[in-house]
């Protein structure tokens with residue numbers, strides 16, 4: 001099945017529930033993906049275990065600096081809820097628990113958890129809900145690069161994990177070191193203002209995706225920057241200076257949409273213009289196929305002083321020839337309250353009343369716009 005067909009089927013999927021755990025279509029999709037995985041040489045796929053030494057060294061240097069800090073002191077350093085896409089994440093977990101009647105263990109992860117407020121307030125919220133089953137356990141896991149005290153404690157229905165000096169870019173290894181085996185287990189991963197600071201956001205994205213629970217696992221996060229193989233900071237800025245209306249896309253937006261399309265997962269996008277390029281999205285892992293991106297590492301680009309990136313570099317990837325973007329042909333105004341992409345995901349969120357208050361007086365709404373190949 002071609003990527004175009006996947007995109008079409010993701011966008012046209014008309015089921016009202018975002019978690020069609022046993023639909024024939026989704027198992028067919030899983031079979032297709034397995035078949036494809038079996039026939040494609042895996043050396044074409046981006047593999048974080050085979051990063052070039054230059055990138056591995058840079059990750060190590062950035063990590064050494066951050067992990068020597070004893071506390072986390074960012075401008076944004078955690079909140080009780082992040083409200084990306086205006087989604088009330090606590091209620092989202094509750095809705096998932098209520099709909100997964102046969103599941104007793106739930107796992108939630110905050111990547112770049114700052115001072116761990118998000119996880120703590122989620123645990124408080126869960127423990128106040130009288131209408132949840134008594135016999136569930138919600139593992140609420142927060143990870144951050146800074147050092148400080150690690151904590152693990154039981155709190156009512158929740159088991160709270162707060163991991164510090166955690167090398168986010170090696171998620172799998174770091175969890176294993178701490179005795180957690182989370183592959184295909186996470187019901188929700190959330191991350192805000194974090195991936196943008198990483199040296200290898202793509203390799204980390206792949207690992208994160210693979211931790212999600214097949215069919216129902218959700219990833220809710222803001223975008224991050226990466227370059228294509230021939231990009232330099234200068235060519236990027238030259239391009240951005242030419243953008244004078246909303247009909248032209250920032251390359252970072254196009255790369256992000258291209259990445260999402262290549263995952264073959266259904267996703268919903270929220271334009272986020274206040275910081276330029278960091279659109280937000282929610283994605284559902286449709287099956288147990290691992291995230292396989294036909295991309296490769298190409299090196300590091302320094303000198304990105306105009307965007308706040310802690311690592312002070314942007315990693316270059318050969319992202320392949322295809323590019324995807326939202327159709328911008330008709331009259332187009334970017335509105336933060338408009339959501340694009342998978343309508344069934346939107347319907348599920350709306351049906352479960354998961355959108356917070358209106359956004360600057362506007363109700364979050366799904367807007368029909370094709371995601372097309374450029």
Ligand SMILES: C[S@@+](CC[C@H](N)C(=O)[O-])C[C@H]1O[C@@H](n2cnc3c(N)ncnc32)[C@H](O)[C@@H]1O
Pocket residue numbers: 062063066072074075076077078079082111112113114115143144145146166167168169191192193194195197198199310
């Ligand atoms: C700006 S704070 C965001 C905190 C919170 N997510 C929020 O939105 O308020 C950035 C977070 O990313 C984590 N982070 C940034 N770079 C990192 C790295 N190289 N390794 C591990 N964690 C990193 C920090 O530990 C911190 O928790």
